[in-house]
Amino acid sequence: MKDLARFSGKEAQNAAPARSAQVQFVTISGEEAGQRIDNFLLRVCKGVPKSHIYRVLRSGEVRVNKGRIDQTYRLAEGDMVRIPPVRMAEKSATAVPGAEFKIIFEDSHLLIIDKPAGVAVHGGSGVSYGVIEQLRAARPDAKFLELVHRLDRETSGVLLLAKKRSALTNLHEQIRDGEPDKRYLVLVHGDWKNARQHVKLPLHRYSTPDGERRVRVQADGMASHTIFNLRQRYEDFALLEAELKTGRTHQIRVHLASSGFAIAGDDKYGDFALNRELQKAQGERAPLKRMFLHAHQITFLHPETGQQMTSHAPLPPECERFLNSLVKVA
Missing domain, CATH: 3.10.290.10 (RNA-binding S4 domain)
Known part of the structure:
Protein backbone atom coordinates (compact mmCIF):
# COMPACT_ATOMS: atom_id res chain seq x y z
CA MET A 1 0.00 0.00 0.00
CA PRO A 84 -9.64 11.87 7.73
CA PRO A 85 -10.72 11.97 4.08
CA VAL A 86 -13.10 14.90 3.72
CA ARG A 87 -15.39 16.04 0.93
CA MET A 88 -14.87 19.60 -0.17
CA ALA A 89 -17.74 21.89 -1.08
CA GLU A 90 -18.31 22.42 -4.79
CA LYS A 91 -17.26 26.07 -4.35
CA SER A 92 -13.65 25.83 -3.28
CA ALA A 93 -11.70 28.47 -1.39
CA THR A 94 -10.21 29.65 -4.70
CA ALA A 95 -13.58 31.35 -5.30
CA VAL A 96 -12.51 34.01 -2.78
CA PRO A 97 -10.91 36.83 -4.77
CA GLY A 98 -7.51 37.71 -3.39
CA ALA A 99 -7.15 41.38 -2.48
CA GLU A 100 -4.61 43.61 -0.82
CA PHE A 101 -5.62 46.72 1.11
CA LYS A 102 -3.80 49.96 1.82
CA ILE A 103 -0.93 49.03 4.14
CA ILE A 104 -0.16 51.38 7.04
CA PHE A 105 2.58 49.21 8.55
CA GLU A 106 3.99 45.72 8.03
CA ASP A 107 6.82 43.67 9.48
CA SER A 108 7.33 39.98 10.28
CA HIS A 109 4.88 40.17 13.21
CA LEU A 110 2.18 42.64 12.18
CA LEU A 111 0.11 43.80 9.24
CA ILE A 112 -1.82 47.03 9.77
CA ILE A 113 -4.19 48.10 7.01
CA ASP A 114 -6.64 50.91 6.29
CA LYS A 115 -9.94 49.04 5.85
CA PRO A 116 -12.42 50.69 3.50
CA ALA A 117 -16.06 51.15 4.52
CA GLY A 118 -18.50 48.56 3.20
CA VAL A 119 -16.09 45.62 3.52
CA ALA A 120 -16.62 43.04 6.28
CA VAL A 121 -13.57 41.95 8.24
CA HIS A 122 -14.55 38.27 7.88
CA GLY A 123 -17.19 36.08 6.26
CA GLY A 124 -20.42 35.09 8.00
CA SER A 125 -23.95 36.42 8.60
CA GLY A 126 -24.77 36.54 4.90
CA VAL A 127 -21.27 37.68 3.85
CA SER A 128 -19.33 35.08 1.85
CA TYR A 129 -15.90 36.50 2.63
CA GLY A 130 -14.21 39.50 4.16
CA VAL A 131 -10.84 41.17 4.60
CA ILE A 132 -9.16 38.20 6.28
CA GLU A 133 -10.26 35.70 3.62
CA GLN A 134 -9.22 38.02 0.79
CA LEU A 135 -5.81 38.68 2.34
CA ARG A 136 -5.20 34.95 2.83
CA ALA A 137 -6.16 34.32 -0.78
CA ALA A 138 -3.78 37.08 -1.92
CA ARG A 139 -0.98 35.69 0.27
CA PRO A 140 -1.11 31.90 -0.19
CA ASP A 141 2.41 31.50 1.22
CA ALA A 142 1.57 33.26 4.50
CA LYS A 143 2.07 30.79 7.35
CA PHE A 144 -0.22 32.65 9.70
CA LEU A 145 -2.61 35.57 9.36
CA GLU A 146 -5.34 36.39 11.88
CA LEU A 147 -7.46 39.38 12.86
CA VAL A 148 -6.38 41.00 16.12
CA HIS A 149 -9.67 42.91 16.50
CA ARG A 150 -12.70 43.78 14.41
CA LEU A 151 -14.38 46.77 12.83
CA ASP A 152 -18.00 47.02 11.75
CA ARG A 153 -18.53 46.49 8.05
CA GLU A 154 -19.65 50.12 7.66
CA THR A 155 -16.64 51.48 9.60
CA SER A 156 -13.37 52.36 7.87
CA GLY A 157 -9.88 52.74 9.25
CA VAL A 158 -7.05 51.09 11.17
CA LEU A 159 -7.26 47.30 11.38
CA LEU A 160 -4.57 45.13 13.00
CA LEU A 161 -3.69 41.62 11.86
CA ALA A 162 -1.12 39.26 13.36
CA LYS A 163 1.38 37.35 11.22
CA LYS A 164 2.56 35.18 14.10
CA ARG A 165 0.58 33.38 16.79
CA SER A 166 2.88 34.86 19.44
CA ALA A 167 1.96 38.35 18.20
CA LEU A 168 -1.76 37.53 18.28
CA THR A 169 -1.52 36.20 21.84
CA ASN A 170 0.44 39.25 23.01
CA LEU A 171 -1.96 41.74 21.43
CA HIS A 172 -5.00 39.93 22.81
CA GLU A 173 -3.44 40.18 26.28
CA GLN A 174 -2.97 43.92 25.74
CA ILE A 175 -6.63 44.23 24.73
CA ARG A 176 -7.78 42.27 27.80
CA ASP A 177 -5.68 44.59 29.98
CA GLY A 178 -7.17 47.66 28.29
CA GLU A 179 -3.80 48.90 27.08
CA PRO A 180 -4.41 49.81 23.40
CA ASP A 181 -5.73 53.34 22.90
CA LYS A 182 -8.30 53.31 20.08
CA ARG A 183 -9.56 56.60 18.62
CA TYR A 184 -12.37 57.10 16.12
CA LEU A 185 -13.58 60.15 14.22
CA VAL A 186 -17.36 60.39 14.08
CA LEU A 187 -19.77 63.02 12.76
CA VAL A 188 -23.02 63.47 14.66
CA HIS A 189 -26.16 65.44 13.86
CA GLY A 190 -27.19 67.97 16.46
CA ASP A 191 -25.88 70.71 18.75
CA TRP A 192 -23.09 69.05 20.72
CA LYS A 193 -22.12 71.20 23.71
CA ASN A 194 -19.34 69.62 25.78
CA ALA A 195 -15.66 69.71 24.92
CA ARG A 196 -15.20 66.34 26.64
CA GLN A 197 -18.02 64.01 27.62
CA HIS A 198 -18.02 60.56 29.26
CA VAL A 199 -20.80 58.15 28.32
CA LYS A 200 -21.22 55.09 30.53
CA LEU A 201 -24.25 53.06 29.45
CA PRO A 202 -24.53 49.23 29.80
CA LEU A 203 -24.98 47.47 26.47
CA HIS A 204 -26.90 44.28 25.67
CA ARG A 205 -26.54 42.31 22.44
CA TYR A 206 -29.56 40.68 20.86
CA SER A 207 -30.78 39.45 17.47
CA THR A 208 -33.75 40.72 15.48
CA PRO A 209 -36.36 38.21 14.21
CA ASP A 210 -34.53 38.06 10.88
CA GLY A 211 -31.24 37.22 12.60
CA GLU A 212 -29.58 40.64 12.41
CA ARG A 213 -27.23 41.45 15.29
CA ARG A 214 -28.20 44.54 17.29
CA VAL A 215 -27.29 46.25 20.57
CA ARG A 216 -29.36 48.30 23.00
CA VAL A 217 -28.84 50.05 26.33
CA GLN A 218 -30.09 47.74 29.08
CA ALA A 219 -29.61 47.86 32.86
CA ASP A 220 -28.17 44.34 33.08
CA GLY A 221 -25.98 44.77 29.97
CA MET A 222 -22.18 44.82 29.78
CA ALA A 223 -20.50 47.84 31.36
CA SER A 224 -19.42 50.17 28.55
CA HIS A 225 -17.49 53.44 28.55
CA THR A 226 -16.77 55.90 25.74
CA ILE A 227 -15.21 59.36 25.99
CA PHE A 228 -16.13 61.88 23.29
CA ASN A 229 -13.90 64.88 22.55
CA LEU A 230 -15.26 67.73 20.45
CA ARG A 231 -13.07 68.39 17.40
CA GLN A 232 -15.16 70.89 15.44
CA ARG A 233 -18.70 72.27 15.44
CA TYR A 234 -20.57 72.79 12.18
CA GLU A 235 -24.05 74.03 11.40
CA ASP A 236 -26.27 71.07 12.40
CA PHE A 237 -23.29 68.74 12.96
CA ALA A 238 -20.28 68.13 15.21
CA LEU A 239 -17.08 66.21 14.54
CA LEU A 240 -16.04 64.15 17.58
CA GLU A 241 -13.13 61.97 18.50
CA ALA A 242 -14.26 58.87 20.40
CA GLU A 243 -11.96 57.13 22.88
CA LEU A 244 -12.96 53.54 23.52
CA LYS A 245 -12.45 52.52 27.14
CA THR A 246 -14.30 49.24 26.52
CA GLY A 247 -14.74 47.45 23.22
CA ARG A 248 -18.37 46.36 22.96
CA THR A 249 -20.17 45.63 19.70
CA HIS A 250 -21.58 48.85 18.15
CA GLN A 251 -20.53 50.73 21.30
CA ILE A 252 -19.93 54.17 19.77
CA ARG A 253 -23.06 53.96 17.64
CA VAL A 254 -25.40 53.01 20.49
CA HIS A 255 -23.83 55.35 23.05
CA LEU A 256 -24.33 58.28 20.69
CA ALA A 257 -27.84 57.31 19.55
CA SER A 258 -28.92 56.79 23.17
CA SER A 259 -27.52 60.23 24.02
CA GLY A 260 -29.68 61.85 21.33
CA PHE A 261 -27.02 62.25 18.65
CA ALA A 262 -27.34 60.16 15.50
CA ILE A 263 -24.20 59.35 13.51
CA ALA A 264 -24.45 60.72 9.99
CA GLY A 265 -25.18 57.83 7.65
CA ASP A 266 -25.76 55.17 10.34
CA ASP A 267 -28.33 52.79 8.84
CA LYS A 268 -28.92 50.81 12.06
CA TYR A 269 -29.20 53.34 14.88
CA GLY A 270 -29.28 56.66 13.03
CA ASP A 271 -31.83 59.08 11.63
CA PHE A 272 -33.09 57.37 8.50
CA ALA A 273 -34.78 60.46 7.02
CA LEU A 274 -31.58 62.44 7.54
CA ASN A 275 -29.54 59.68 5.90
CA ARG A 276 -31.71 59.87 2.78
CA GLU A 277 -31.11 63.62 2.60
CA LEU A 278 -27.36 63.22 3.06
CA GLN A 279 -27.11 60.80 0.16
CA LYS A 280 -28.26 63.55 -2.20
CA ALA A 281 -26.14 66.60 -2.91
CA GLN A 282 -28.02 69.76 -1.92
CA GLY A 283 -26.63 73.14 -2.95
CA GLU A 284 -22.98 73.35 -1.97
CA ARG A 285 -23.19 70.37 0.37
CA ALA A 286 -21.45 67.22 -0.86
CA PRO A 287 -23.33 63.90 -0.65
CA LEU A 288 -22.55 61.38 2.10
CA LYS A 289 -23.34 57.80 1.10
CA ARG A 290 -21.74 55.95 4.03
CA MET A 291 -21.66 56.05 7.81
CA PHE A 292 -19.28 58.72 9.09
CA LEU A 293 -17.35 56.55 11.56
CA HIS A 294 -13.63 56.07 11.01
CA ALA A 295 -11.00 54.32 13.15
CA HIS A 296 -8.29 56.93 12.68
CA GLN A 297 -5.70 55.98 15.33
CA ILE A 298 -4.53 53.14 17.56
CA THR A 299 -1.65 53.10 20.05
CA PHE A 300 -0.27 49.82 21.43
CA LEU A 301 2.97 48.04 22.31
CA HIS A 302 4.72 46.16 19.54
CA PRO A 303 4.36 42.46 20.45
CA GLU A 304 8.04 41.69 19.84
CA THR A 305 9.98 44.83 20.77
CA GLY A 306 7.63 46.21 23.45
CA GLN A 307 8.02 49.68 21.93
CA GLN A 308 4.95 51.91 21.82
CA MET A 309 3.48 52.25 18.32
CA THR A 310 0.85 54.63 17.00
CA SER A 311 -0.77 53.98 13.64
CA HIS A 312 -2.96 56.48 11.79
CA ALA A 313 -5.43 56.24 8.92
CA PRO A 314 -6.48 59.57 7.34
CA LEU A 315 -10.14 60.36 6.82
CA PRO A 316 -11.39 58.83 3.55
CA PRO A 317 -11.89 61.31 0.70
CA GLU A 318 -15.70 61.05 0.79
CA CYS A 319 -15.71 62.05 4.47
CA GLU A 320 -13.26 64.90 3.87
CA ARG A 321 -15.38 66.21 1.00
CA PHE A 322 -18.50 66.18 3.15
CA LEU A 323 -16.77 68.01 6.02
CA ASN A 324 -15.36 70.62 3.66
CA SER A 325 -18.85 71.33 2.35
CA LEU A 326 -20.18 72.12 5.86
CA VAL A 327 -20.16 75.52 7.52
CA LYS A 328 -17.93 75.68 10.58
CA VAL A 329 -19.14 77.23 13.83
CA ALA A 330 -16.64 78.75 16.26
Whole structure:
Protein backbone atom coordinates (compact mmCIF):
# COMPACT_ATOMS: atom_id res chain seq x y z
CA MET A 1 0.00 0.00 0.00
CA LYS A 2 1.22 3.45 -0.82
CA ASP A 3 2.48 5.31 2.29
CA LEU A 4 0.14 8.00 3.62
CA ALA A 5 1.38 11.50 2.85
CA ARG A 6 2.67 13.58 5.73
CA PHE A 7 2.33 17.34 5.51
CA SER A 8 3.19 20.39 7.54
CA GLY A 9 0.20 22.63 8.28
CA LYS A 10 1.10 25.00 5.44
CA GLU A 11 1.65 22.16 2.96
CA ALA A 12 -1.67 20.64 3.89
CA GLN A 13 -3.41 23.91 3.06
CA ASN A 14 -1.72 24.14 -0.33
CA ALA A 15 -1.93 20.45 -1.19
CA ALA A 16 -5.59 19.79 -0.29
CA PRO A 17 -7.34 18.80 -3.57
CA ALA A 18 -10.88 19.66 -4.53
CA ARG A 19 -11.92 16.33 -3.02
CA SER A 20 -9.55 14.86 -0.44
CA ALA A 21 -9.62 11.04 -0.72
CA GLN A 22 -6.89 10.07 1.70
CA VAL A 23 -5.89 10.52 5.29
CA GLN A 24 -3.49 13.36 6.03
CA PHE A 25 -1.07 13.58 8.93
CA VAL A 26 -0.10 17.11 9.94
CA THR A 27 2.67 18.01 12.38
CA ILE A 28 1.86 21.19 14.29
CA SER A 29 4.46 23.96 14.08
CA GLY A 30 5.24 26.53 16.74
CA GLU A 31 3.18 29.16 14.92
CA GLU A 32 0.16 26.86 14.73
CA ALA A 33 0.34 25.87 18.41
CA GLY A 34 -2.20 27.29 20.82
CA GLN A 35 -5.21 27.34 18.52
CA ARG A 36 -8.26 25.14 18.92
CA ILE A 37 -8.46 22.03 16.78
CA ASP A 38 -11.78 23.11 15.21
CA ASN A 39 -10.34 26.46 14.08
CA PHE A 40 -7.24 24.72 12.75
CA LEU A 41 -9.32 22.27 10.70
CA LEU A 42 -11.56 25.00 9.34
CA ARG A 43 -8.47 26.72 7.94
CA VAL A 44 -6.63 23.63 6.69
CA CYS A 45 -9.68 21.97 5.12
CA LYS A 46 -10.61 24.91 2.96
CA GLY A 47 -13.95 24.45 1.24
CA VAL A 48 -15.22 21.83 3.68
CA PRO A 49 -18.59 22.79 5.22
CA LYS A 50 -18.32 23.75 8.89
CA SER A 51 -20.99 21.20 9.81
CA HIS A 52 -18.85 18.40 8.34
CA ILE A 53 -15.77 19.54 10.30
CA TYR A 54 -17.68 19.26 13.57
CA ARG A 55 -19.20 15.94 12.51
CA VAL A 56 -15.79 14.29 11.98
CA LEU A 57 -14.60 15.78 15.28
CA ARG A 58 -17.56 14.31 17.16
CA SER A 59 -17.14 10.93 15.47
CA GLY A 60 -13.52 10.62 16.63
CA GLU A 61 -12.14 10.41 13.09
CA VAL A 62 -9.81 13.30 13.87
CA ARG A 63 -7.01 12.14 16.17
CA VAL A 64 -4.16 13.97 17.88
CA ASN A 65 -1.13 11.84 18.76
CA LYS A 66 -3.35 8.80 18.02
CA GLY A 67 -5.87 9.81 20.69
CA ARG A 68 -9.42 11.15 20.48
CA ILE A 69 -10.01 14.82 21.27
CA ASP A 70 -12.99 17.18 21.29
CA GLN A 71 -13.42 20.48 19.46
CA THR A 72 -12.04 22.53 22.36
CA TYR A 73 -8.61 20.84 22.34
CA ARG A 74 -5.76 23.33 21.92
CA LEU A 75 -2.90 22.17 19.75
CA ALA A 76 0.68 22.02 21.01
CA GLU A 77 3.88 22.24 19.00
CA GLY A 78 4.83 18.80 17.70
CA ASP A 79 1.30 17.36 17.88
CA MET A 80 0.54 14.89 15.10
CA VAL A 81 -2.98 15.48 13.77
CA ARG A 82 -4.79 12.79 11.77
CA ILE A 83 -7.22 14.38 9.30
CA PRO A 84 -9.64 11.87 7.73
CA PRO A 85 -10.72 11.97 4.08
CA VAL A 86 -13.10 14.90 3.72
CA ARG A 87 -15.39 16.04 0.93
CA MET A 88 -14.87 19.60 -0.17
CA ALA A 89 -17.74 21.89 -1.08
CA GLU A 90 -18.31 22.42 -4.79
CA LYS A 91 -17.26 26.07 -4.35
CA SER A 92 -13.65 25.83 -3.28
CA ALA A 93 -11.70 28.47 -1.39
CA THR A 94 -10.21 29.65 -4.70
CA ALA A 95 -13.58 31.35 -5.30
CA VAL A 96 -12.51 34.01 -2.78
CA PRO A 97 -10.91 36.83 -4.77
CA GLY A 98 -7.51 37.71 -3.39
CA ALA A 99 -7.15 41.38 -2.48
CA GLU A 100 -4.61 43.61 -0.82
CA PHE A 101 -5.62 46.72 1.11
CA LYS A 102 -3.80 49.96 1.82
CA ILE A 103 -0.93 49.03 4.14
CA ILE A 104 -0.16 51.38 7.04
CA PHE A 105 2.58 49.21 8.55
CA GLU A 106 3.99 45.72 8.03
CA ASP A 107 6.82 43.67 9.48
CA SER A 108 7.33 39.98 10.28
CA HIS A 109 4.88 40.17 13.21
CA LEU A 110 2.18 42.64 12.18
CA LEU A 111 0.11 43.80 9.24
CA ILE A 112 -1.82 47.03 9.77
CA ILE A 113 -4.19 48.10 7.01
CA ASP A 114 -6.64 50.91 6.29
CA LYS A 115 -9.94 49.04 5.85
CA PRO A 116 -12.42 50.69 3.50
CA ALA A 117 -16.06 51.15 4.52
CA GLY A 118 -18.50 48.56 3.20
CA VAL A 119 -16.09 45.62 3.52
CA ALA A 120 -16.62 43.04 6.28
CA VAL A 121 -13.57 41.95 8.24
CA HIS A 122 -14.55 38.27 7.88
CA GLY A 123 -17.19 36.08 6.26
CA GLY A 124 -20.42 35.09 8.00
CA SER A 125 -23.95 36.42 8.60
CA GLY A 126 -24.77 36.54 4.90
CA VAL A 127 -21.27 37.68 3.85
CA SER A 128 -19.33 35.08 1.85
CA TYR A 129 -15.90 36.50 2.63
CA GLY A 130 -14.21 39.50 4.16
CA VAL A 131 -10.84 41.17 4.60
CA ILE A 132 -9.16 38.20 6.28
CA GLU A 133 -10.26 35.70 3.62
CA GLN A 134 -9.22 38.02 0.79
CA LEU A 135 -5.81 38.68 2.34
CA ARG A 136 -5.20 34.95 2.83
CA ALA A 137 -6.16 34.32 -0.78
CA ALA A 138 -3.78 37.08 -1.92
CA ARG A 139 -0.98 35.69 0.27
CA PRO A 140 -1.11 31.90 -0.19
CA ASP A 141 2.41 31.50 1.22
CA ALA A 142 1.57 33.26 4.50
CA LYS A 143 2.07 30.79 7.35
CA PHE A 144 -0.22 32.65 9.70
CA LEU A 145 -2.61 35.57 9.36
CA GLU A 146 -5.34 36.39 11.88
CA LEU A 147 -7.46 39.38 12.86
CA VAL A 148 -6.38 41.00 16.12
CA HIS A 149 -9.67 42.91 16.50
CA ARG A 150 -12.70 43.78 14.41
CA LEU A 151 -14.38 46.77 12.83
CA ASP A 152 -18.00 47.02 11.75
CA ARG A 153 -18.53 46.49 8.05
CA GLU A 154 -19.65 50.12 7.66
CA THR A 155 -16.64 51.48 9.60
CA SER A 156 -13.37 52.36 7.87
CA GLY A 157 -9.88 52.74 9.25
CA VAL A 158 -7.05 51.09 11.17
CA LEU A 159 -7.26 47.30 11.38
CA LEU A 160 -4.57 45.13 13.00
CA LEU A 161 -3.69 41.62 11.86
CA ALA A 162 -1.12 39.26 13.36
CA LYS A 163 1.38 37.35 11.22
CA LYS A 164 2.56 35.18 14.10
CA ARG A 165 0.58 33.38 16.79
CA SER A 166 2.88 34.86 19.44
CA ALA A 167 1.96 38.35 18.20
CA LEU A 168 -1.76 37.53 18.28
CA THR A 169 -1.52 36.20 21.84
CA ASN A 170 0.44 39.25 23.01
CA LEU A 171 -1.96 41.74 21.43
CA HIS A 172 -5.00 39.93 22.81
CA GLU A 173 -3.44 40.18 26.28
CA GLN A 174 -2.97 43.92 25.74
CA ILE A 175 -6.63 44.23 24.73
CA ARG A 176 -7.78 42.27 27.80
CA ASP A 177 -5.68 44.59 29.98
CA GLY A 178 -7.17 47.66 28.29
CA GLU A 179 -3.80 48.90 27.08
CA PRO A 180 -4.41 49.81 23.40
CA ASP A 181 -5.73 53.34 22.90
CA LYS A 182 -8.30 53.31 20.08
CA ARG A 183 -9.56 56.60 18.62
CA TYR A 184 -12.37 57.10 16.12
CA LEU A 185 -13.58 60.15 14.22
CA VAL A 186 -17.36 60.39 14.08
CA LEU A 187 -19.77 63.02 12.76
CA VAL A 188 -23.02 63.47 14.66
CA HIS A 189 -26.16 65.44 13.86
CA GLY A 190 -27.19 67.97 16.46
CA ASP A 191 -25.88 70.71 18.75
CA TRP A 192 -23.09 69.05 20.72
CA LYS A 193 -22.12 71.20 23.71
CA ASN A 194 -19.34 69.62 25.78
CA ALA A 195 -15.66 69.71 24.92
CA ARG A 196 -15.20 66.34 26.64
CA GLN A 197 -18.02 64.01 27.62
CA HIS A 198 -18.02 60.56 29.26
CA VAL A 199 -20.80 58.15 28.32
CA LYS A 200 -21.22 55.09 30.53
CA LEU A 201 -24.25 53.06 29.45
CA PRO A 202 -24.53 49.23 29.80
CA LEU A 203 -24.98 47.47 26.47
CA HIS A 204 -26.90 44.28 25.67
CA ARG A 205 -26.54 42.31 22.44
CA TYR A 206 -29.56 40.68 20.86
CA SER A 207 -30.78 39.45 17.47
CA THR A 208 -33.75 40.72 15.48
CA PRO A 209 -36.36 38.21 14.21
CA ASP A 210 -34.53 38.06 10.88
CA GLY A 211 -31.24 37.22 12.60
CA GLU A 212 -29.58 40.64 12.41
CA ARG A 213 -27.23 41.45 15.29
CA ARG A 214 -28.20 44.54 17.29
CA VAL A 215 -27.29 46.25 20.57
CA ARG A 216 -29.36 48.30 23.00
CA VAL A 217 -28.84 50.05 26.33
CA GLN A 218 -30.09 47.74 29.08
CA ALA A 219 -29.61 47.86 32.86
CA ASP A 220 -28.17 44.34 33.08
CA GLY A 221 -25.98 44.77 29.97
CA MET A 222 -22.18 44.82 29.78
CA ALA A 223 -20.50 47.84 31.36
CA SER A 224 -19.42 50.17 28.55
CA HIS A 225 -17.49 53.44 28.55
CA THR A 226 -16.77 55.90 25.74
CA ILE A 227 -15.21 59.36 25.99
CA PHE A 228 -16.13 61.88 23.29
CA ASN A 229 -13.90 64.88 22.55
CA LEU A 230 -15.26 67.73 20.45
CA ARG A 231 -13.07 68.39 17.40
CA GLN A 232 -15.16 70.89 15.44
CA ARG A 233 -18.70 72.27 15.44
CA TYR A 234 -20.57 72.79 12.18
CA GLU A 235 -24.05 74.03 11.40
CA ASP A 236 -26.27 71.07 12.40
CA PHE A 237 -23.29 68.74 12.96
CA ALA A 238 -20.28 68.13 15.21
CA LEU A 239 -17.08 66.21 14.54
CA LEU A 240 -16.04 64.15 17.58
CA GLU A 241 -13.13 61.97 18.50
CA ALA A 242 -14.26 58.87 20.40
CA GLU A 243 -11.96 57.13 22.88
CA LEU A 244 -12.96 53.54 23.52
CA LYS A 245 -12.45 52.52 27.14
CA THR A 246 -14.30 49.24 26.52
CA GLY A 247 -14.74 47.45 23.22
CA ARG A 248 -18.37 46.36 22.96
CA THR A 249 -20.17 45.63 19.70
CA HIS A 250 -21.58 48.85 18.15
CA GLN A 251 -20.53 50.73 21.30
CA ILE A 252 -19.93 54.17 19.77
CA ARG A 253 -23.06 53.96 17.64
CA VAL A 254 -25.40 53.01 20.49
CA HIS A 255 -23.83 55.35 23.05
CA LEU A 256 -24.33 58.28 20.69
CA ALA A 257 -27.84 57.31 19.55
CA SER A 258 -28.92 56.79 23.17
CA SER A 259 -27.52 60.23 24.02
CA GLY A 260 -29.68 61.85 21.33
CA PHE A 261 -27.02 62.25 18.65
CA ALA A 262 -27.34 60.16 15.50
CA ILE A 263 -24.20 59.35 13.51
CA ALA A 264 -24.45 60.72 9.99
CA GLY A 265 -25.18 57.83 7.65
CA ASP A 266 -25.76 55.17 10.34
CA ASP A 267 -28.33 52.79 8.84
CA LYS A 268 -28.92 50.81 12.06
CA TYR A 269 -29.20 53.34 14.88
CA GLY A 270 -29.28 56.66 13.03
CA ASP A 271 -31.83 59.08 11.63
CA PHE A 272 -33.09 57.37 8.50
CA ALA A 273 -34.78 60.46 7.02
CA LEU A 274 -31.58 62.44 7.54
CA ASN A 275 -29.54 59.68 5.90
CA ARG A 276 -31.71 59.87 2.78
CA GLU A 277 -31.11 63.62 2.60
CA LEU A 278 -27.36 63.22 3.06
CA GLN A 279 -27.11 60.80 0.16
CA LYS A 280 -28.26 63.55 -2.20
CA ALA A 281 -26.14 66.60 -2.91
CA GLN A 282 -28.02 69.76 -1.92
CA GLY A 283 -26.63 73.14 -2.95
CA GLU A 284 -22.98 73.35 -1.97
CA ARG A 285 -23.19 70.37 0.37
CA ALA A 286 -21.45 67.22 -0.86
CA PRO A 287 -23.33 63.90 -0.65
CA LEU A 288 -22.55 61.38 2.10
CA LYS A 289 -23.34 57.80 1.10
CA ARG A 290 -21.74 55.95 4.03
CA MET A 291 -21.66 56.05 7.81
CA PHE A 292 -19.28 58.72 9.09
CA LEU A 293 -17.35 56.55 11.56
CA HIS A 294 -13.63 56.07 11.01
CA ALA A 295 -11.00 54.32 13.15
CA HIS A 296 -8.29 56.93 12.68
CA GLN A 297 -5.70 55.98 15.33
CA ILE A 298 -4.53 53.14 17.56
CA THR A 299 -1.65 53.10 20.05
CA PHE A 300 -0.27 49.82 21.43
CA LEU A 301 2.97 48.04 22.31
CA HIS A 302 4.72 46.16 19.54
CA PRO A 303 4.36 42.46 20.45
CA GLU A 304 8.04 41.69 19.84
CA THR A 305 9.98 44.83 20.77
CA GLY A 306 7.63 46.21 23.45
CA GLN A 307 8.02 49.68 21.93
CA GLN A 308 4.95 51.91 21.82
CA MET A 309 3.48 52.25 18.32
CA THR A 310 0.85 54.63 17.00
CA SER A 311 -0.77 53.98 13.64
CA HIS A 312 -2.96 56.48 11.79
CA ALA A 313 -5.43 56.24 8.92
CA PRO A 314 -6.48 59.57 7.34
CA LEU A 315 -10.14 60.36 6.82
CA PRO A 316 -11.39 58.83 3.55
CA PRO A 317 -11.89 61.31 0.70
CA GLU A 318 -15.70 61.05 0.79
CA CYS A 319 -15.71 62.05 4.47
CA GLU A 320 -13.26 64.90 3.87
CA ARG A 321 -15.38 66.21 1.00
CA PHE A 322 -18.50 66.18 3.15
CA LEU A 323 -16.77 68.01 6.02
CA ASN A 324 -15.36 70.62 3.66
CA SER A 325 -18.85 71.33 2.35
CA LEU A 326 -20.18 72.12 5.86
CA VAL A 327 -20.16 75.52 7.52
CA LYS A 328 -17.93 75.68 10.58
CA VAL A 329 -19.14 77.23 13.83
CA ALA A 330 -16.64 78.75 16.26
